[in-house]
Amino acid sequence: MLNNRGRVSSETEEKVRKMAAELGYKPNSLGKALASRKKHYIIGVILCSEGNEFYNDMIRGIEQAEQDNTDYGINVLFRTMKGYDVDHQLRLMNELEGRINCLLITAINHHKIAQKINSLTESGIGVLTLNTDIENSKRVCHIGANVIESGRIACGLLGLLMRGKAQVAIATNSLKLLEHHQRIEGFLQAKEDKYPGFHIVEIFEAEDDDMIAYMRTKKLLAQKPGVDAFYIGGAALGICRAIEEAGCSDKITIISCDTNPTVVRLMNKGMIKAAICQQPWHQGYKAINMAVQYLVNGISKSEEYCIIDNQIKILENIDTLFSDQPLRL
Amino acid sequence: MLNNRGRVSSETEEKVRKMAAELGYKPNSLGKALASRKKHYIIGVILCSEGNEFYNDMIRGIEQAEQDNTDYGINVLFRTMKGYDVDHQLRLMNELEGRINCLLITAINHHKIAQKINSLTESGIGVLTLNTDIENSKRVCHIGANVIESGRIACGLLGLLMRGKAQVAIATNSLKLLEHHQRIEGFLQAKEDKYPGFHIVEIFEAEDDDMIAYMRTKKLLAQKPGVDAFYIGGAALGICRAIEEAGCSDKITIISCDTNPTVVRLMNKGMIKAAICQQPWHQGYKAINMAVQYLVNGISKSEEYCIIDNQIKILENIDTLFSDQPLRL
């Protein structure tokens, strides 16, 4: 088939391409995949995952996908980091540069990273962003959750639980990260649309730190005793402890975004009623699959976004292994 | 590799097989798939889908999967039927018998069907059951929903909405079908486990007929005015109309299993609060994928069950196209 070498005169090329489309020609991806085995592709993975439980499931999804794709002869080269230091991430990218054919990364939204992504792209290494996207870069594709929808769902669910009337406090992680902004935006959108009876008492940053969350929650409860609903994005333990100590457990309905072992424990205790889960296992699994597809077939502009949808989790549909991994895929 | 022809003495075969396992040999499914293209496999599909909206999404999932698997050179041969007439289903099976390599079927749970499945199996046509399983047959695999869990989730969610106290009426479809039994069983299990404050006022069959459902609901509301929650399995329109006419809309919380255009409309009106959805699109999509896997690689006993999990749907995460099809897969 068309093999892009030399000049075939762009005119005839166009003609042939059109002809092919008309005849319904589609390159067989099995043939491609089999042939591509000889290349021994390596997928680099860089995750800002250290010390963040959220990524445990994602990593398991990545590992599972790696196993399930052995037929393609691909390999995964892992690097993890703690926190969001731009230079550290750059260093990891440089380290992997010569050894990989494609990069999967939880990209920090900074122009230096975007630049590096572009330079990798130029040198033929496609970059796919995972979980957090980056602006103004030539990344091939983004695999992530629908964060705005997550916020909307949280509001809708809280609306049902509270029958439309609530004094809501929102505890979020650092608002420096785009996704946390968006989540709250979704929540507020849904409130405007449908829940005039909701009043947002306060939005505060819990910094994903239980001690800080505890202090701030305690203070909030003292100042605003009317609060009867919480939408929390992390540091669940600190928040719940403050609520418990204030003797408000029965009075306050808590909804969490994402699940982790702590959240599951608190759901078992009945303190957290539900969670909106962005399926990290699936994100990881799908990310590797997309990387393979990129290497073997390429990814078109229309497939630029691969959005994993949200799941409402309550005690009855939560995985007892503290993970959202499906039984089998 | 091993090619099962002639006698290689079962002893050495065993030895080689063990050796292979130790060396971690795994046949490459891409090679297999590519080679199997020459066979032009045909997957037969028989669905009891006519006049049942639930199957619309499942059929779309099947069609999408057929397209996504063109690389394998497979084709799908469709037959649909209305209702659950055993002889009719047998006739369709006979009709397809000579023309297919594998059969996907919403099997009616009857020994004559089981027999036919066994005879197909003998003659090399693997049978996979979709959505409804059948007892005592040699079917290769079952793709379906976790019905018991669906019931448990419904109870758990209702528990949250009602804060643990409710007079519940359950309207189910025909109890002749195993799955409806199981769904109620799941609901009752969860009630026993966790919701002593729930009282089941009545369980009645709505027969998936809006008129019947309307009459029975009306009667029920007259006799038991304390009812404040409904768990419904079908005929949503009839039930909701009766409730509305009785002026109890605001007093009664309704949860549905599965979504369909009617249920979505009623959710938009605020009458139905949530639905536990068994993802028919995914079931159909996955079913074709499993059939392909069966034809190309075979399916081992440990993969006998392929369970699609349930999704809690509220207004904020329901697909506006009235379908649970994902944006992209």
Add this chain to the structure above:
DNA sequence: ATGAAAGCGCTAACAA
């Protein structure tokens, strides 16, 4: 009964 070879659709290396 068994080993050799062709071919599934594709890519890449090799000649021409």
Add this chain to the structure above:
DNA sequence: TTGTTAGCGCTTTCAT
């Protein structure tokens, strides 16, 4: 710059 061929891992057919 082009056409040809070998080979990815497997199944099946064809000689032996």
